[in-house]
Amino acid sequence: MRARLLAADFPTVTLDTSVAEAARLLAEQDLPGLIVVDEQGLPLSVLSGTQVLWLAVPGYCRDDPALARVVDEPHADQFLRSLAGRTVREALPRESRELPVTDPDATVLELAALMARTRSPLVAVVEGGRLIGAVTLQALMDWAVSA
Amino acid sequence: MRARLLAADFPTVTLDTSVAEAARLLAEQDLPGLIVVDEQGLPLSVLSGTQVLWLAVPGYCRDDPALARVVDEPHADQFLRSLAGRTVREALPRESRELPVTDPDATVLELAALMARTRSPLVAVVEGGRLIGAVTLQALMDWAVSA
Numbered sequence: 001m002r003a004r005l006l007a008a009d010f011p012t013v014t015l016d017t018s019v020a021e022a023a024r025l026l027a028e029q030d031l032p033g034l035i036v037v038d039e040q041g042l043p044l045s046v047l048s049g050t051q052v053l054w055l056a057v058p059g060y061c062r063d064d065p066a067l068a069r070v071v072d073e074p075h076a077d078q079f080l081r082s083l084a085g086r087t088v089r090e091a092l093p094r095e096s097r098e099l100p101v102t103d104p105d106a107t108v109l110e111l112a113a114l115m116a117r118t119r120s121p122l123v124a125v126v127e128g129g130r131l132i133g134a135v136t137l138q139a140l141m142d143w144a145v146s147a
Numbered sequence: 148m149r150a151r152l153l154a155a156d157f158p159t160v161t162l163d164t165s166v167a168e169a170a171r172l173l174a175e176q177d178l179p180g181l182i183v184v185d186e187q188g189l190p191l192s193v194l195s196g197t198q199v200l201w202l203a204v205p206g207y208c209r210d211d212p213a214l215a216r217v218v219d220e221p222h223a224d225q226f227l228r229s230l231a232g233r234t235v236r237e238a239l240p241r242e243s244r245e246l247p248v249t250d251p252d253a254t255v256l257e258l259a260a261l262m263a264r265t266r267s268p269l270v271a272v273v274e275g276g277r278l279i280g281a282v283t284l285q286a287l288m289d290w291a292v293s294a
Binding site: 063115119 | 175212
């Protein structure tokens with residue numbers, strides 16, 4: 001089995017997508033993460049669900065559990081609203097890191113190793129300068145346990 | 148909204164569960180991760196899906212993409228089988244790290260910050276020395292985008 005056959009269409013966002021919209025897409029389509037593409041449609045970044053949350057949570061609350069605790073319930077409930085017009089571009093982490101992107105010939109072992117190494121439940125599959133889809137951890141596991 | 152109301156029953160594994168069985172549970176029930184409990188049923192660890200993959204992929208393939216690539220397709224397809232009788236106890240990472248475990252009064256902001264910080268799409272909720280359930284990233288996002 002190769003990535004080509006496990007890959008499925010996957011929604012993408014751009015740097016100009018709002019973080020609120022990205023969060024909504026993730027929630028409504030039950031996605032394990034999001035693929036951020038450039039003007040050519042190629043992956044600039046692949047964000048896991050927890051990285052999308054990272055964009056959506058104020059820094060002081062991420063770093064200090066005691067500070068997150070003092071925010072009262074009505075304000076805590078609205079945490080996604082506080083993002084207002086913030087875009088993925090503004091929120092994207094700056095560190096360079098290995099992206100979970102591979103080619104269509106990757107085996108299930110390569111996909112599994114890439115997901116484990118990058119901690120991403122989602123791998124983008126690129127062929128000839130074009131995003132052809134994504135393999136999710138669920139699709140990979142479903143296939144691997146029945147192999 | 149508080150963790151108590153967002154928490155749902157969640158399957159658990161023990162240190163003696165085989166890694167193959169843990170992988171099967173994750174795949175068949177479409178889980179974002181697994182909760183490892185001790186004899187008293189309290190969380191010892193919370194593993195994201197990519198951490199379960201980490202347990203299931205041979206170390207040399209995780210660390211070196213070139214080595215994963217040389218494994219031929221028939222062998223790659225069977226990577227989960229190579230685990231045979233390995234248990235979660237043998238495969239569990241040894242490093243101590245913050246666990247995604249909270250109490251029933253945690254707000255959605257605290258849950259989101261905890262998921263972002265620990266990179267876990269799953270938080271175990273413990274009350275009075277008892278695991279009362281888990282909040283998934285999907286349940287949290289579903290609630291937060293409609294708040």
